Amino acid sequence: MPIVTVRALEGRTVEQKRKLAKDITDAVVKNFKVEPDRVTVNFFDMPKQNVARAGKLVIDQ
Amino acid sequence: MPIVTVRALEGRTVEQKRKLAKDITDAVVKNFKVEPDRVTVNFFDMPKQNVARAGKLVIDQ
Amino acid sequence: MPIVTVRALEGRTVEQKRKLAKDITDAVVKNFKVEPDRVTVNFFDMPKQNVARAGKLVIDQ
Amino acid sequence: MPIVTVRALEGRTVEQKRKLAKDITDAVVKNFKVEPDRVTVNFFDMPKQNVARAGKLVIDQ
Amino acid sequence: MPIVTVRALEGRTVEQKRKLAKDITDAVVKNFKVEPDRVTVNFFDMPKQNVARAGKLVIDQ
Amino acid sequence: MPIVTVRALEGRTVEQKRKLAKDITDAVVKNFKVEPDRVTVNFFDMPKQNVARAGKLVIDQ
Structure with a gap:
């Protein structure tokens, strides 16, 4: 966490x-005052x- | 949101x-009184x- | 599932x-051909x- | 649910x-006192x- | 992760x-061969x- | 989306x-080339x- x-x-x-x-992790560290190695970011494509x-549906737009 | x-x-x-x-979006618009373009629906297969x-596991049932 | x-x-x-x-469950049953008692709907407020x-933030808009 | x-x-x-x-389902049944067929487990790879x-990124570590 | x-x-x-x-973490460590401190469990009530x-709704059942 | x-x-x-x-939205806009009003950020406490x-549990650590 986060x-x-x-x-x-x-x-x-x-x-x-x-x-x-990288940018999201930096933002979390700066604003939420946590250590970087506590931050996990994951993407769903x-x-x-x-x-x-x-x-x-997006394919119909 | 929603x-x-x-x-x-x-x-x-x-x-x-x-x-x-389409059906879910209509249901959200009707019941939650929001504009359609506020509604995002996404599927995970x-x-x-x-x-x-x-x-x-389903493959074992 | 769904x-x-x-x-x-x-x-x-x-x-x-x-x-x-109720409306979402009906829509899932109709379109995805599943039994109603398989459908779980949950809300996060x-x-x-x-x-x-x-x-x-929404409170600032 | 769960x-x-x-x-x-x-x-x-x-x-x-x-x-x-199987192990997670057993643990949920034991600790949360629910019937096994109420428990759904799903994995995202x-x-x-x-x-x-x-x-x-993990590929860079 | 996990x-x-x-x-x-x-x-x-x-x-x-x-x-x-505790039980879920043990199960993940045993089956997925990861270090315990990599495992995060979180609950939504x-x-x-x-x-x-x-x-x-559950309140109506 | 995102x-x-x-x-x-x-x-x-x-x-x-x-x-x-704000920082996360800026990062998404910059890196993923989307319009800001497409970006939704939500927090779970x-x-x-x-x-x-x-x-x-964190309360036990």
Whole structure:
């Protein structure tokens, strides 16, 4: 703890996740005053057919 | 928000998700009085080897 | 399974949740062809100070 | 309910999940006094590029 | 990681959670071959008005 | 989407969440190239009796 979970549409590169994980961890450490090795960040890559907004799947928008 | 997450065993078609996402969104809009574009629905397709009921994986039932 | 999780801002009444749980369950049964007693719906009431959109907490919007 | 969700790095075998699902279910039944068929266990296999600790992805550690 | 999340109806005592957290951690360590201090267990106590089965809230069953 | 969920031990102030939500949103916008108003951040304040590490509840450590 803290555990940070990011759900985003699939298609992001490893490099994008690498940098975001770093930035989020820095933000948690700074604001919540915890040691970095306590912070876990995990990503769920959501297929576009598995997410809907306003009742429509992303693949239909 | 609202964010609705559906975990179900894998094997549903895109058409099934399309219709369920629509029906769930309509239900949230009607009952919780929110604008449709505020509603996110997302699906997790669970492999049958990743779900257990009564201590047994679905693939073993 | 299926398990449906609804995160929404706090303030909804029990009656609203009662009706939404019923409507969502009906929608899952109809579209995913499962028995009703397999469907679990659960709600998380999110405090307005615990949700942010566009970088601002809901209490600040 | 109870619903137990296990997020772990990918690479575990079906046999490992089979045994862990059984052991967790037994532990829930014993300690929370519920019927076994009420207990759902589900696993998320996390790719090593989707998990970070201390700001670094597992693939970089 | 592993991160184990338990959602159960509210009403369990701290002692019940204490024992279940221990048993689950032991099970994860044994089956997934990880160090104990890598294992996080967290509980969500679900109010009975926030959970529905078969379309009915637990408080109505 | 993206949806960012932060689980942390209870006790953080609104001001800490305000700043962290802002910093996380900025990080997501920068690295994942999305519009800010697409980003939702939500916090779960975990009671110390509901989190265990290495098989021991935080209140026992």
